[in-house]
Amino acid sequence: MQRRALAGLFFAIALALAAIAVFSILAGGRAIVVGIAAIGLALWMGDLSRRAWP
Incomplete structure (x- = not known):
C-alpha cells in the first residue's frame, strides 16, 4: 500500500512541475x-x- 502512495505522491509532484x-x-x-x-x-x-508503482 505504501508503494502506491509513494507513486501517487511522485505523480502529483510531476504534474505540479509540468504546470x-x-x-x-x-x-x-x-x-x-x-x-x-x-x-x-x-x-x-x-x-x-512509474518505477514505484507496484
Whole structure:
C-alpha cells in the first residue's frame, strides 16, 4: 500500500512541475530557463512514479 502512495505522491509532484513548466515557458523572457528545468524535474519525478508503482 505504501508503494502506491509513494507513486501517487511522485505523480502529483510531476504534474505540479509540468504546470510550472508550462506557465513559465508561456511567460517568456528569462522564465524559460525555469521552464526547462521544471520539464527535466517533471520527467524525473514521472519516471520515479512509474518505477514505484507496484
